[in-house]
Amino acid sequence: MSEVSLKDAPEEPGVNAVMSMVSKVPWGHIGMPAVLVIMVIVFGSINPNFYSLTNIANVSRQISPLALISIGQTFAILSAGIDLSVGSLLALVSVVCAQQMLTFGLAGGIVAGILAGCLAGLVNGLLIAKARVPAFIATLGMLVAARGAALTLSGGLPIAGLPHTFLVVGAGHLGPVPIPIAIVAGAVVVAHVVLSRTRFGRYVYAMGSNEEAAVLSGVNVARHKILVYVVSGLFAGIAGVVLTSRVISGQPTLGEVQELYSIAAVVIGGGKITGGVGGIGKTLMGVLVLGILGNGLNLIQVSSYVQNIVIGAIIIAAVYIDSARARRR
Amino acid sequence: MSKRAFLIEFLIGLCASAACGNALVQTDDAPVTAVQAETAGPAQVVEPGGEYPRPPKPSRQYTIGIVLPHLSNPHFVGQAYGYIDEAHELGAKVALLEAGGYQHLDRQISQIEDLVADKVDAIILVAVSGPGTVGAVALAVSAGIPVINCNVMTDSDQVVTRVRSDDEEIGRTQADFMGQALKGRGNVVMLRGAPGTSWAENRGNAFKKRLSARFPNVTVVGEQYSQSTPADGLRLMEDFMQTYAQIDGVYNGADTTAIGAAQAILASGKTGRIVVATTDFQQDTEKFMRAGVIAAAVVQQTVVIGRWGVRAAINYLEKRPVAGTLWTPLLLVSRDSVDRLDMRGVRAPEGWKPPTR
Numbered sequence: 001m002s003e004v005s006l007k008d009a010p011e012e013p014g015v016n017a018v019m020s021m022v023s024k025v026p027w028g029h030i031g032m033p034a035v036l037v038i039m040v041i042v043f044g045s046i047n048p049n050f051y052s053l054t055n056i057a058n059v060s061r062q063i064s065p066l067a068l069i070s071i072g073q074t075f076a077i078l079s080a081g082i083d084l085s086v087g088s089l090l091a092l093v094s095v096v097c098a099q100q101m102l103t104f105g106l107a108g109g110i111v112a113g114i115l116a117g118c119l120a121g122l123v124n125g126l127l128i129a130k131a132r133v134p135a136f137i138a139t140l141g142m143l144v145a146a147r148g149a150a151l152t153l154s155g156g157l158p159i160a161g162l163p164h165t166f167l168v169v170g171a172g173h174l175g176p177v178p179i180p181i182a183i184v185a186g187a188v189v190v191a192h193v194v195l196s197r198t199r200f201g202r203y204v205y206a207m208g209s210n211e212e213a214a215v216l217s218g219v220n221v222a223r224h225k226i227l228v229y230v231v232s233g234l235f236a237g238i239a240g241v242v243l244t245s246r247v248i249s250g251q252p253t254l255g256e257v258q259e260l261y262s263i264a265a266v267v268i269g270g271g272k273i274t275g276g277v278g279g280i281g282k283t284l285m286g287v288l289v290l291g292i293l294g295n296g297l298n299l300i301q302v303s304s305y306v307q308n309i310v311i312g313a314i315i316i317a318a319v320y321i322d323s324a325r326a327r328r329r
Numbered sequence: 330m331s332k333r334a335f336l337i338e339f340l341i342g343l344c345a346s347a348a349c350g351n352a353l354v355q356t357d358d359a360p361v362t363a364v365q366a367e368t369a370g371p372a373q374v375v376e377p378g379g380e381y382p383r384p385p386k387p388s389r390q391y392t393i394g395i396v397l398p399h400l401s402n403p404h405f406v407g408q409a410y411g412y413i414d415e416a417h418e419l420g421a422k423v424a425l426l427e428a429g430g431y432q433h434l435d436r437q438i439s440q441i442e443d444l445v446a447d448k449v450d451a452i453i454l455v456a457v458s459g460p461g462t463v464g465a466v467a468l469a470v471s472a473g474i475p476v477i478n479c480n481v482m483t484d485s486d487q488v489v490t491r492v493r494s495d496d497e498e499i500g501r502t503q504a505d506f507m508g509q510a511l512k513g514r515g516n517v518v519m520l521r522g523a524p525g526t527s528w529a530e531n532r533g534n535a536f537k538k539r540l541s542a543r544f545p546n547v548t549v550v551g552e553q554y555s556q557s558t559p560a561d562g563l564r565l566m567e568d569f570m571q572t573y574a575q576i577d578g579v580y581n582g583a584d585t586t587a588i589g590a591a592q593a594i595l596a597s598g599k600t601g602r603i604v605v606a607t608t609d610f611q612q613d614t615e616k617f618m619r620a621g622v623i624a625a626a627v628v629q630q631t632v633v634i635g636r637w638g639v640r641a642a643i644n645y646l647e648k649r650p651v652a653g654t655l656w657t658p659l660l661l662v663s664r665d666s667v668d669r670l671d672m673r674g675v676r677a678p679e680g681w682k683p684p685t686r
Binding site for chain 1 (some may be wrong): 424428429430431432433434438439440442443445446447448458459460461468484525554
């Protein structure tokens with residue numbers, strides 16, 4: 001009996017041992033960071049400028065707005081929703097921030113911009129939670145309307161004449177750290193704590209995994225849904241202010257397509273588009289992959305058209321690998 | 330300065346002749362521009378852009394980073410040819426980047442930052458936004474990288490030089506042509522071009538100012554900004570024709586919108602009844618001019634802008650003095666003078682494609 005089974009054994013015992021070792025490695029946790037390390041090594045070996053302090057500072061500044069809206073997007077996607085409007089909100093916030101800054105000064109402009117983001121998020125939340133409009137549709141409508149509002153308020157023209165002290169937000173340093181990165185770091189810490197340690201955070205996950213169960217457990221799903229979209233709008237507001245500082249003007253054309261990259265960041269990091277799975281750390285990984293990929297490919301002179309093909313492939317690959325692993329379990 | 334005055338005189342002379350459909354005016358005081366040289370006889374073929382000659386080949390290979398708003402119309406493709414061919418002649422390496430559209434200011438800023446990190450020797454900037462690029466220019470200058478501003482201006486005063494067409498002259502020339510073509514009376518609509526850019530603002534404002542100064546009975550009944558695409562020009566012209574019963578002329582800040590406007594006019598059967606004036610001269614513009622739909626084009630020599638940008642960069646890097654502004658000569662073309670236009674300063678060679686990056 002054992003002779004037959006040995007003869008029929010399809011694989012070498014050695015291969016079996018290796019495969020079982022491989023499957024014990026926690027790919028879910030080290031997969032993305034491993035990909036990042038490989039990318040950094042490959043890009044750095046082709047163009048050593050990749051490692052320069054200037055380049056690192058550049059990349060961190062360039063991905064800060066995306067990182068911030070991806071944090072907000074994480075909340076939305078975790079709750080089994082989505083926020084398609086964040087890109088247009090960047091433009092709306094930029095215009096409001098710039099206009100109010102011209103009248104009310106630096107602080108007034110910044111506060112007005114962030115409030116505009118929160119208000120738009122509130123509208124999204126009310127539509128989704130109270131009027132029961134599906135999140136996709138409600139935020140799609142906001143995407144179009146907010147862009148229109150930004151163009152209307154600004155007359156289609158950029159708003160210049162902002163105080164040069166405002167440049168500090170986008171271009172300044174806190175010690176050795178660029179300010180946008182300091183803002184992102186703060187946002188990441190706060191968001192992570194909220195998602196993992198507060199009741200609101202648990203409800204977000206609950207709504208995402210099984211909304212009916214959450215309702216039946218007595219969670220005020222409507223109120224927490226509204227809060228989710230206000231949070232997304234808040235982060236869009238902060239991102240919009242940072243972006244406006246980088247371009248030192250109110251620009252109604254900012255942020256096109258950025259909502260899609262924020263969704264890509266969440267998904268590449270390992271979050272499930274259907275909700276309930278994911279987190280700030282995972283999203284941050286996704287943002288880093290996108291940012292480092294873009295910057296690295298630029299530095300090794302790959303066409304930006306090809307870059308888009310690569311990013312699309314990575315999004316699909318990330319989700320495929322994730323679902324393939326889930327099926328094998 | 331006096332060279333500019335001659336140019337202005339010359340162009341006004343051209344306008345007068347173009348409006349009457351006569352041959353090009355040759356005056357003795359006019360500077361040797363490409364247009365005049367062409368008609369001066371086969372022995373004198375002046376290379377377009379010869380007014381600012383190519384410097385001697387430098388001792389070492391410089392790397393020049395070039396950031397453009399986009400490469401989706403022949404104006405910038407022609408300019409890209411100017412940059413790349415000139416750099417090739419001067420032994421310089423080029424990194425050509427485009428932002429994907431005037432709305433992608435953050436991308437252009439990122440591209441400038443990446444060029445600074447890559448330690449290029451000089452940056453040629455065609456700005457996507459005047460105020461928005463000030464910070465990025467400051468960053469490059471503080472890293473010791475000179476910035477040459479070409480075609481579309483940045484508000485920064487730290488640039489080494491500006492290579493540009495005289496936008497006000499473009500607007501004035503179109504106004505003079507329009508006023509004369511309409512015999513001093515009529516309704517005009519304006520397709521101004523990309524909002525917030527120096528060229529759209531300056532050309533359009535100069536057009537309006539000239540009209541109200543010289544042709545007060547020519548009224549601007551409507552004006553719109555848009556991206557520089559034929560689709561936008563078509564849409565806006567159709568809307569204008571629905572809104573205003575009587576339109577006699579169309580001003581165009583860029584010829585991509587003029588192509589769309591021409592299509593709208595053709596479709597409505599009003600060819601010949603609406604005078605279309607435009608800036609620049611891509612192949613479709615030429616086609617519509619020969620078909621009688623577009624009446625006049627004030628042509629920027631975009632290839633020359635490219636060449637002069639690289640020449641200025643090399644001159645600066647080789648520590649030669651560079652003037653604060655280099656004005657590239659404009660050409661005025663209408664149906665009768667179309668065959669005499671020297672395309673070498675205006676378009677890339679047939680079939681040339683910019684390297685995709």
